Amino acid sequence: MTVFSIVLQSLLIAYYVFSGSAKIAGVKYWVDIFNNLRIPQWFRVITGTVQLVGAVVLVRGYWDADVIAWGAIWLGITMIGALLVHLRVKDAFGKTMQPVVFLLLLIVLTILNAGGLTV
Numbered sequence: 001m002t003v004f005s006i007v008l009q010s011l012l013i014a015y016y017v018f019s020g021s022a023k024i025a026g027v028k029y030w031v032d033i034f035n036n037l038r039i040p041q042w043f044r045v046i047t048g049t050v051q052l053v054g055a056v057v058l059v060r061g062y063w064d065a066d067v068i069a070w071g072a073i074w075l076g077i078t079m080i081g082a083l084l085v086h087l088r089v090k091d092a093f094g095k096t097m098q099p100v101v102f103l104l105l106l107i108v109l110t111i112l113n114a115g116g117l118t119v
Contacts, residue, residue, distance in 0.1 A: 002112065004112070005068075005109065005112040005113060006062075008105060008108065008109050008112070009058055009061060009062075009068060009109060011105075012055075012058060012072075012075070012102075012105060012106065012109065013055050013058045013059055015102070016051045016052070016054055016055040016058070016075060017052065017055045019048070019051055020047075020048040020049065020050075020051030020052035020054075020055060021048065021052065022048070023044050023045065023047055023048030023051065024044075024045055024048035024049065024052070026041075026044070030044055030048075031044065036089070036091070037085050037086070037088075037089055037091070038089060039085065047078065050074075050078055051075065051078065053074070054071050054074045054075035054078070055071075055075075057070060057071030057074060058071040058072070058075075061113070065113060065115075066115070068109065068113040069109070069110045069113040069114055069115075072106045072107075072109040072110040072113070073106075073110055075102075075106050076103055076106040076107065076110065079099040079100075079102050079103035079106060080099075080103065082098075082099035083096065083099040083100060083103065086099065
């Protein structure tokens with residue numbers, strides 16, 4: 001595992017822990033976003049839980065590098081969903097780009113750790 005991979009993994013863990021926790025806690029920012037996206041609030045809690053699970057898998061990757069790519073794929077699927085929802089409501093370009101950027105970072109992390117993708 002390279003230093004770049006570890007730094008990227010750590011930054012993504014930090015983002016998804018904070019984002020997932022804020023969604024579950026019902027922080028006004030996320031409540032407003034889900035309302036704007038016309039998604040029920042119960043799905044905000046599910047999304048936050050999915051993000052926290054992904055972050056936990058990435059944390060486990062510090063000791064078992066084989067799981068990093070799987071955690072990145074798990075979180076990447078959520079970013080594809082977020083992108084599709086932003087496109088569905090014709091959200092502003094800046095708001096739509098956030099899931100795109102995180103999806104690209106997750107793809108890079110997956111590629112860097114693709115050796116662990118065995119079934």
